[in-house]
Amino acid sequence: MKLPFLKLAAASGVLAGSAWISSGARPEPGSPVDYSFREPPLNSLGIKSMSELRGKPIVIDFWGKN
């Protein structure tokens, strides 16, 4: 019984912490990434959403401190 529960919980973001909860959805192929940040990123200079960066390439570097 435990395994299905864990899968369900992970899929809904319950176990994965705030970073998972605040993850944008994968866009359909050919559709733009349109994520709006809940909290302005550090050094965002007024940028609140990915759509505001449209017109310049964006490199997203997923990293971990550990």
Added chain:
Amino acid sequence: MPASVKLQELYGDDVQVVFVECQNTSKDVYQAFAWKMKWMGNGAMWTAERPLPTKGNGLPETALIGIDGTVLMQGNPGDFGKKLEAAVAAEIKKAKEAPAGTPNELKKAWQLFNKDEIAAAIAECEKVANDAAGKAKIEFVKRTTARLERAKRILETGQIGAAEKLLGALEKGVKGHAELEAKVAEQKAALAAPALASEREADKAFASFVAKIAREKPFDPGNVKKAEALASKYKGTKSAERAERFVALSKIELNK
């Protein structure tokens, strides 16, 4: 990670690097770590929110989003080799041209707009005067208005230098378009308010401090003392708050 820092430094405002911390490390800890690693002090943004889900099972992972907002590449940066930098350079080049599929008669308008010659781009649309030109004009006004909104938000954070830079470019670009000129003038007036004098001075001092220390032992005790002095001298400003935060981050024990 350092490769993305280099990309941001190499291409400046032409590219936006967004670092996304994915291990649920606290904001204080990952920002302190980034300072310590000398990754701060450039135009990169830092967050723990993922604008799109990661694809693989491990880190690091890199995604390149093109100028149209779609994902062009995503995966382990080690697998990309030189392809990532080449793709970034190609997108930067494309950003200066008209979007794919633009009718020939509107290419000049887009080229002008991409050079920040906003009023001239709008005038070119009015000269062409067809449906596509009307849509392009709406897009130019929409994007310019969004930049003005952004300038307002930057001003609210006390980053006067960045607001001045953005508004300076807009002021030059909208010259000749009465409606946009008025909107820019309104923002410029807000920027010139006497009440912002101390914010301006503090912002300049803190920006200069960051430029000097970001690459050379940021948390060196001497630098921390300088930040403390800035926080004290400019108390009550947004930049003093930034200096205070820098001091607080410098005290975080990262090896626990």
